Amino acid sequence: MKSKFMLVILVVLALFSVSAQQKEIRVLLANHPYGDLLKAAIPEYEKATGVKVNVESLQESQLTTKLTTEFATRSSTVDVFMTRPLQEGKMFYKNGWYEPLTGYDFSDYPKNALDVATFGNKAYIVPLVTEWEVLYYRIDLFKKAGLSVPTNFTELEMAAKRLNSSDMAGFASRGKGAAAVTQLSSYVYNYGGTYLDKGKAAFDSKEAIDAIRFYGKMLANYGPSGVTNMSWENIMPLFQAGKVAMWTDASVFYGQIVDPTKSQVPAENVGIANFPAGPKGNTPFIVVSWGMAIAKQSKNKALAMDFIKWATSQGLAKRGMLANITMARNSAWKDAEVRSKINTGLIATQEYAAKYGIPYDRPYMSAVGEARDLIGEVIIESINTAGTSTKLEALAKDKVDAVNGLLEDTGEYGVY
Amino acid sequence: MEPKKIRGSFLERNLHIIFPMPAVIFVVVMMFFPVLYTFFLSFTNWNLTSGMPLSIVMLRSYQRILREPRFLAALGRTFSFTALAVSVETILGMIIALILNREFKGKGLTKLIMLLPLVSTPVAIGIAWNLFYDPTIGLANFVLTRLGLPKQAWTGSSSTVIPSLALVDIWQWTPMIALILLSGLASLSNEPYESARVDGATEWQIFWRITLPMVTPTLLTALILRSIDALKTFDIIYAMTGGGPGYSSETLNIMAFKYSFEYFRMGQASVILVFLFLLVLIMSLLIVRMRKSLEL
Numbered sequence: 001m002k003s004k005f006m007l008v009i010l011v012v013l014a015l016f017s018v019s020a021q022q023k024e025i026r027v028l029l030a031n032h033p034y035g036d037l038l039k040a041a042i043p044e045y046e047k048a049t050g051v052k053v054n055v056e057s058l059q060e061s062q063l064t065t066k067l068t069t070e071f072a073t074r075s076s077t078v079d080v081f082m083t084r085p086l087q088e089g090k091m092f093y094k095n096g097w098y099e100p101l102t103g104y105d106f107s108d109y110p111k112n113a114l115d116v117a118t119f120g121n122k123a124y125i126v127p128l129v130t131e132w133e134v135l136y137y138r139i140d141l142f143k144k145a146g147l148s149v150p151t152n153f154t155e156l157e158m159a160a161k162r163l164n165s166s167d168m169a170g171f172a173s174r175g176k177g178a179a180a181v182t183q184l185s186s187y188v189y190n191y192g193g194t195y196l197d198k199g200k201a202a203f204d205s206k207e208a209i210d211a212i213r214f215y216g217k218m219l220a221n222y223g224p225s226g227v228t229n230m231s232w233e234n235i236m237p238l239f240q241a242g243k244v245a246m247w248t249d250a251s252v253f254y255g256q257i258v259d260p261t262k263s264q265v266p267a268e269n270v271g272i273a274n275f276p277a278g279p280k281g282n283t284p285f286i287v288v289s290w291g292m293a294i295a296k297q298s299k300n301k302a303l304a305m306d307f308i309k310w311a312t313s314q315g316l317a318k319r320g321m322l323a324n325i326t327m328a329r330n331s332a333w334k335d336a337e338v339r340s341k342i343n344t345g346l347i348a349t350q351e352y353a354a355k356y357g358i359p360y361d362r363p364y365m366s367a368v369g370e371a372r373d374l375i376g377e378v379i380i381e382s383i384n385t386a387g388t389s390t391k392l393e394a395l396a397k398d399k400v401d402a403v404n405g406l407l408e409d410t411g412e413y414g415v416y
Numbered sequence: 417m418e419p420k421k422i423r424g425s426f427l428e429r430n431l432h433i434i435f436p437m438p439a440v441i442f443v444v445v446m447m448f449f450p451v452l453y454t455f456f457l458s459f460t461n462w463n464l465t466s467g468m469p470l471s472i473v474m475l476r477s478y479q480r481i482l483r484e485p486r487f488l489a490a491l492g493r494t495f496s497f498t499a500l501a502v503s504v505e506t507i508l509g510m511i512i513a514l515i516l517n518r519e520f521k522g523k524g525l526t527k528l529i530m531l532l533p534l535v536s537t538p539v540a541i542g543i544a545w546n547l548f549y550d551p552t553i554g555l556a557n558f559v560l561t562r563l564g565l566p567k568q569a570w571t572g573s574s575s576t577v578i579p580s581l582a583l584v585d586i587w588q589w590t591p592m593i594a595l596i597l598l599s600g601l602a603s604l605s606n607e608p609y610e611s612a613r614v615d616g617a618t619e620w621q622i623f624w625r626i627t628l629p630m631v632t633p634t635l636l637t638a639l640i641l642r643s644i645d646a647l648k649t650f651d652i653i654y655a656m657t658g659g660g661p662g663y664s665s666e667t668l669n670i671m672a673f674k675y676s677f678e679y680f681r682m683g684q685a686s687v688i689l690v691f692l693f694l695l696v697l698i699m700s701l702l703i704v705r706m707r708k709s710l711e712l
Contacts, residue, residue: 065677072464091465091680169552176660225551226572228661234550243552366465369678380662410466 024052025303028067028081031059032290033255033325034129035082038311041319045310051303064088071097071295079298080307085116085125085291090412091366092293098124099294099301104309108329112359113288125291126312127328129320131250132286132353133186133275133361136257140269141168141245152277153190153214156246160222163245172235172244175219175227175383177376178369182361183249184379185285187211190278195363195375199416201403203375204396207280213392216382228380240264248275252289254346255324272345274352286350286357288328326350367406374399451693457686464680473683481687486663487671491691494667497578498646501585505642506635508586509593514623516594517601530591538588542655545584546571549656571657574664581665584652589645593638600634601627636707643703644696668692 027042029035035057042053058066064087070076072095083092092098100122106114109127117125135156137149141163150156156171164170174180181195188194193208195201202208219227224238236253238244240263251272258267275284292312294304310316317332322341332338339347363371378396381389389395407413427434458477462470481487512530516523533541548555549570557567570580608626617625650669653659659666659674666674668688676685 061677068464068677068680094466095464176658177662225567226569228574229572229577229657234546237550238552241553367679369674369680373674373678377662406465409463 022052023050023300023303024054025079025298025300025307026054026077027056027307028063028078029055029057030063030082030290031057032082032129033323034290034320034327037316037320037323037325041316045307049306051307053307060084067092067097071095071297074297076295076297077299078295079300079304080292080294080311082128083125083291083293085127085288086360086362086364087368089116089119089125089291090364090368093119093124094366094410097296099296099298099304100124101126101294101305101308103305108314108331110328110330110354112286112354112357113328115359116288116364117291125288125293126308127288127291128312129252129288129290130286130326130328130350130354131252131289132349132357133183133248133284134251134254134349135273135275136239136247136249136254137271137273138163138242138245138265138269139271142271149271149273150246150276151274153187153279156276157218157222160218160246164222167243169224169238169244170222170246171218172224172227172230172238172247173215173219173249174231174235175223175379176229176231176234177380178372179231179376180215180379181363181372181375182285184212184215184375185358185361186248186275186283187215187278189283189285189358190275190280192278192280195360195371196365196416199407199412199414201363201371201400201407203378203403204393204400209393209396211278212378212382212396213387215379215387216385216389217387219383220386223383228383250289251326251346251349254343258343272343272349274349283356283358284353285359285361286353287359287361291328363403365403365407365412366410370406371403374402454686454689454693457682458690460683460686462682464682470683477683477687481684481691486666487688489663490666490668490671490688493578493665494647494669494692494695497582497585497649497667498643500579501582501589501646502639502642504582504586505590505593506639508590509597509638510635512590512594513597513601514627516598527595530594533588534592536588538651539655541584541588542652545652546656549580571665572661574661577657577661577665581653581656584656585646585649588652589642593642596638596641597631597634600631604630632710633707636703636710640700640703640707643699647696647699648692668695 029038039055039057042055045051046053063082064084067076067078067081067083067088070078071092083089101124102122104123104126106123113127113130114123117123117127135150142149142159145162147159147162150159160170162170174183185195188203188208188211191207191211191214193203193205193211195203195208203212224230224235224244232249232253235244235247235249236256239247239257242265254272257263257265258270260267263270275282292308294301294308298304314329314331317327317329318335318338320327321332321335321338324342326346327333333347333350362368363375365371378392378399381395382392404413459472459474460470461473461477516526551557551567551569551572554570556570560567569576571577604627608630609622612622612626648669649667650673653665653667653670654673657665659670669692672685672688672692675681675688
């Protein structure tokens with residue numbers, strides 16, 4: 001009798017708690033400065049709306065893996081998530097995992113940022129953060145050697161040669177195959193090449209090969225030792241330890257290399273300049289590295305929409321800018337307070353890249369992970385031979401065929 | 417209260433089923449099911465990038481993987497990494513065990529210190545060793561140059577990456593082999609040694625003719641455990657090189673990870689894992705059989 005009575009009470013309590021349940025949404029963020037900023041600001045949102053936000057933060061590749069497995073097994077309770085449009089956008093769209101964002105005001109975003117957020121004629125991703133390729137350099141070393149900042153590849157090579165010594169790498173950039181693909185892209189563009197042309201792999205063109213050879217020559221002759229196993233996370237400590245004179249990489253790292261708690265190089269010795277021009281001009285990449293989206297299977301779409309409007313609002317974008325995060329919103333860059341506080345080099349390079357840049361830094365396709373590994377093989381061959389490999393054309397042709405195979409497998413060959 | 421008595425006797429009559437149930441359920445859900453499901457997936461072409469539903473293709477994924485030079489290279493590498501790491505660990509472990517089997521001051525402390533690598537987190541170990549190995553600012557090259565030796569690229573070059581990774585594995589796991597062997601040595605009886613000494617045998621003869629044969633069953637146990645573990649090493653390689661430079665430190669497990677979570681070719685990734693599973697199974701059976709034949 002007693003146990004039956006307890007059971008009745010439990011059932012009543014459960015029913016009651018369901019009816020009085022607080023509104024909740026589940027949000028997946030990346031371990032990225034903007035994700036951290038949002039996490040810190042979410043209590044304000046909860047207080048203002050009464051909605052409970054359950055946040056999880058993950059490292060970027062683990063975030064992709066978690067989202068993919070949750071969505072693919074149709075077991076997900078995710079409502080809103082941070083997403084990398086160029087890395088996973090096509091795949092997520094094709095699998096129908098993004099909810100179209102009708103009713104969101106996109107007028108404050110640059111057109112090329114919206115290109116990668118839109119599929120068909122619907123927008124699915126709110127651009128959050130942009131990044132572009134820049135040249136970081138050591139102002140003190142350039143002064144000492146009487147050099148001016150390189151504006152083209154010839155000057156880049158001359159400066160690297162002058163500054164290179166047994167104790168100092170004259171030049172650094174990512175050499176770790178797949179990770180190098182994004183930073184190589186600006187070199188390829190400035191030589192007049194591209195990874196994909198009209199939905200077909202094109203990195204075996206003369207222009208692209210010239211760029212890959214130049215990249216390999218620069219890293220083999222003036223790069224840090226062991227560079228073929230180095231991504232940004234290996235090069236940044238070298239730059240911070242004062243062992244690198246010039247470094248081409250994405251603009252996001254500026255904050256960390258001038259942070260006195262992390263770097264032995266004083267901030268006044270760190271310069272940031274436009275990516276150098278190549279034989280065919282200067283069109284570095286400028287990409288939306290992170291965006292935010294609503295999950296198609298979300299059961300709280302109205303709440304999710306309300307949250308995403310807040311999380312990508314002008315107010316938070318300004319707070320991001322003041323924390324050295326390069327936001328996608330146009331208004332964030334025009335704000336007077338922001339302009340007075342942020343590094344002028346960062347503003348100047350952003351303005352250049354926003355005007356002339358190319359909105360892709362990797363082959364834009366569903367099977368991008370595998371395509372990057374394939375291109376990576378060509379990059380490593382070039383670095384290992386200082387750009388002189390006689391096999392490079394044949395290897396690139398081989399990998400172009402493989403990437404075209406991937407495009408065919410996913411029904412994207414010749415589609416653009 | 418009549419009903420309670422009946423329930424009690426039902427429980428009592430079935431205790432032998434009820435008590436092991438949690439463990440059985442755990443094994444079925446967490447081990448049998450994933451293995452069987454992986455076998456099932458290996459006959460499909462499940463690929464998340466294509467946006468297509470999964471379909472059964474029977475052996476097509478097997479054909480494709482077996483024709484892939486990258487797979488054969490990874491297979492060979494899995495063996496060479498395991499052979500290199502485990503052989504050095506066994507020899508070093510034996511030497512350390514023989515030393516620790518003698519009485520000396522600070523023996524307890526030495527054993528304690530030896531346990532430390534075993535309890536460290538693999539990813540943290542990987543990050544720390546990456547700092548040692550950094551060709552420009554790392555400790556390893558600093559020591560080499562101080563000794564007048566040429567700098568090495570360590571994990572930065574395809575020719576040195578496997579030995580460099582094996583060294584980390586050796587650093588971490590030699591103590592385990594040493595401790596297992598030490599327990600084997602400690603259980604040996606003293607009589608054969610005494611009579612051998614009376615007969616005038618040298619230390620080397622004693623080791624080769626008495627200690628080694630007697631400790632062989634223990635040694636094989638250590639070998640089984642280590643080989644299985646080394647064949648499926650993932651954490652250290654993933655944290656240190658991610659399989660690079662290029663694919664030059666890509667073992668089967670790393671390749672399967674890339675195929676599944678970077679390329680999203682779940683079907684083909686399952687094929688790789690099926691091969692790894694069979695490999696570990698065959699190895700274990702061989703060693704178990706060897707052990708049995710030695711004991712008979």
